[in-house]
Amino acid sequence: MAQKPSIPKGTRDFTPQEMANRNYIFNTIKDVFRLYGFQQIETPAMENLSTLMGKYGDEGDKLLFKILNSGDFMSGLGDEELLGRNSVKLTNKISEKGLRYDLTVPFARFVVQNRDKIAFPFKRYQIQPVWRADRPQKGRYREFYQCDVDVVGSDSLLNELELIQIVDEVYRRLKINVVVKINNRKILSGIAEIIGEAEKITDITVAIDKMDKIGLEKVNEEIASKGISQEAIEKLQPILKLTGTNAEKLNQLKAVLADSEIGMKGISEMETIFAFCETMKVQTQIELDLTLARGLNYYTGAIFEVKALDVQIGSITGGGRYDNLTGVFGMDGVSGVGISFGADRIYDVLNQLNLYPETSVEQTQILFVSFGDRELMYALPWVNALRAKGINAEIYPEPAKMKKQMTYADNKRIPYVAIVGETEMNEQKVMLKDMKTGEQKLSTLEEVMNAF
RNA sequence: GUGGAUGUAGCUCAGUUGGUUAGAGCGUCGGAUUGUGGUUCCGAAGGUCGCGGGUUCGAGCCCCGUCUUCCACCCCA
Numbered sequence: 132m133a134q135k136p137s138i139p140k141g142t143r144d145f146t147p148q149e150m151a152n153r154n155y156i157f158n159t160i161k162d163v164f165r166l167y168g169f170q171q172i173e174t175p176a177m178e179n180l181s182t183l184m185g186k187y188g189d190e191g192d193k194l195l196f197k198i199l200n201s202g203d204f205m206s207g208l209g210d211e212e213l214l215g216r217n218s219v220k221l222t223n224k225i226s227e228k229g230l231r232y233d234l235t236v237p238f239a240r241f242v243v244q245n246r247d248k249i250a251f252p253f254k255r256y257q258i259q260p261v262w263r264a265d266r267p268q269k270g271r272y273r274e275f276y277q278c279d280v281d282v283v284g285s286d287s288l289l290n291e292l293e294l295i296q297i298v299d300e301v302y303r304r305l306k307i308n309v310v311v312k313i314n315n316r317k318i319l320s321g322i323a324e325i326i327g328e329a330e331k332i333t334d335i336t337v338a339i340d341k342m343d344k345i346g347l348e349k350v351n352e353e354i355a356s357k358g359i360s361q362e363a364i365e366k367l368q369p370i371l372k373l374t375g376t377n378a379e380k381l382n383q384l385k386a387v388l389a390d391s392e393i394g395m396k397g398i399s400e401m402e403t404i405f406a407f408c409e410t411m412k413v414q415t416q417i418e419l420d421l422t423l424a425r426g427l428n429y430y431t432g433a434i435f436e437v438k439a440l441d442v443q444i445g446s447i448t449g450g451g452r453y454d455n456l457t458g459v460f461g462m463d464g465v466s467g468v469g470i471s472f473g474a475d476r477i478y479d480v481l482n483q484l485n486l487y488p489e490t491s492v493e494q495t496q497i498l499f500v501s502f503g504d505r506e507l508m509y510a511l512p513w514v515n516a517l518r519a520k521g522i523n524a525e526i527y528p529e530p531a532k533m534k535k536q537m538t539y540a541d542n543k544r545i546p547y548v549a550i551v552g553e554t555e556m557n558e559q560k561v562m563l564k565d566m567k568t569g570e571q572k573l574s575t576l577e578e579v580m581n582a583f
Numbered sequence: 584g585u586g587g588a589u590g591u592a593g594c595u596c597a598g599u600u601g602g603u604u605a606g607a608g609c610g611u612c613g614g615a616u617u618g619u620g621g622u623u624c625c626g627a628a629g630g631u632c633g634c635g636g637g638u639u640c641g642a643g644c645c646c647c648g649u650c651u652u653c654c655a656c657c658c659c660a
Contacts, residue, residue: 137651140651263659337658449660471660476660500618532617534619537620548619
């Protein structure tokens with residue numbers, strides 16, 4: 132055999148069965164998005180590197196897939212650049228496009244560029260693949276889909292509420308038990324301020340984000356290694372060990388953060404959001420989790436993360452409020468809040484819990500089986516008539532052996548087969564066979580239609 | 584980017600301290616059944632054992648390199 136074909140590391144093919152399952156997820160999510168008034172947009176797979184670079188931190192820049200310039204991209208280079216072996220510098224010369232890393236930054240670009248065409252507040256959703264040159268791992272791919280919903284141009288906390296309601300509704304429909312973890316960057320900033328390490332806020336949040344994984348002690352070690360004083364770490368301890376209901380946690384925090392204006396603002400935001408959720412009777416458990424930080428540092432207010440309760444996997448949805456994302460593209464004062472459903476991880480969760488609905492859609496309802504060219508020509512108008520009625524019908528396109536045609540129907544789980552031969556043609560009928568019961572009966576076109 | 588495991592038929596996997604012609608199940612194709620599938624029985628096709636080098640009389644098995652996939656770290660959906 133010739134060399135085996137393969138696909139790039141971290142990418143996947145999807146079979147018809149897998150696509151049916153994935154579409155079930157996408158359609159469920161889309162339905163809920165639309166229910167809340169969000170409209171779909173798409174942006175190109177590739178963006179200018181100037182749009183992408185510097186938006187995700189140094190790590191993110193490294194994980195960008197870059198696209199080589201077209202044409203003779205080496206011709207303009209001097210020997211110095213070539214011999215310098217400086218990847219970063221050289222990359223700037225030979226690549227000016229990259230694959231999108233997420234949907235949020237391209238969306239920000241979209242808003243700035245199309246501001247004349249959008250009415251604010253702008254509620255959009257976007258379901259497209261993104262690419263990261265990460266090393267693949269369990270639940271991590273180099274190409275994966277994100278389903279983003281964002282609303283920009285509104286500071287109202289009602290938007291946060293709606294996003295929580297969307298999460299609530301999507302996972303109810305998918306029958307996945309989840310917990311929504313929620314936190315607020317303002318509270319985290321307040322904490323950093325109170326312990327006197329305001330400028331180290333990023334280091335602190337990255338460290339406490341790992342609380343779940345590595346535990347209190349290691350978190351403290353990591354914070355200490357970032358050059359934060361022992362005294363500050365001491366002050367941090369009661370906050371890291373907060374317990375009780377959401378309201379109780381907030382009350383304890385109020386005492387600690389009383390002198391931090393920004394911290395108190397965050398607390399009051401959280402109180403409002405919790406109150407909204409209570410009024411709207413959100414079913415999903417919502418938990419204030421101060422150890423939730425989320426790496427992306429453009430978040431400025433509420434941050435969310437959704438975890439599946441019955442499966443061990445990373446977060447399946449995440450997002451938050453970012454006050455000035457469009458600022459880097461020269462459009463200030465536009466606040467946004469959004470979340471992203473990780474379709475591929477949801478897919479893994481559904482697989483593990485086997486939660487797909489029985490009725491798989493998009494399948495053929497009837498197959499026409501025939502024995503020769505005359506029979507094929509006889510059957511074609513029947514197929515057409517059934518299709519016109521909205522019945523998924525197909526015809527086995529060549530006069531193969533009957534066994535083979537029946538096996539084909541069986542493999543595709545086609546519930547009905549119409550057999551066409553000499554006798555059927557003479558009577559202007561077909562032999563309609565129910566593949567489940569095995570019963571069959573000479574039927575007219577009308578009788579066939581009535582079977583569905 | 585760092586560390587660990589892995590790779591044998593289309594798929595899932597056996598393969599003894601290194602020893603002759605590398606096996607099974609599933610799937611595919613053909614037949615039993617010339618117009619009837621899902622069950623059964625019979626048969627066939629299909630492998631440069633990931634790739635490259637080395638050790639050896641002899642390598643699927645041992646050694647080195649490389650790639651793939653998986654796992655952990657980093658980071659993240």
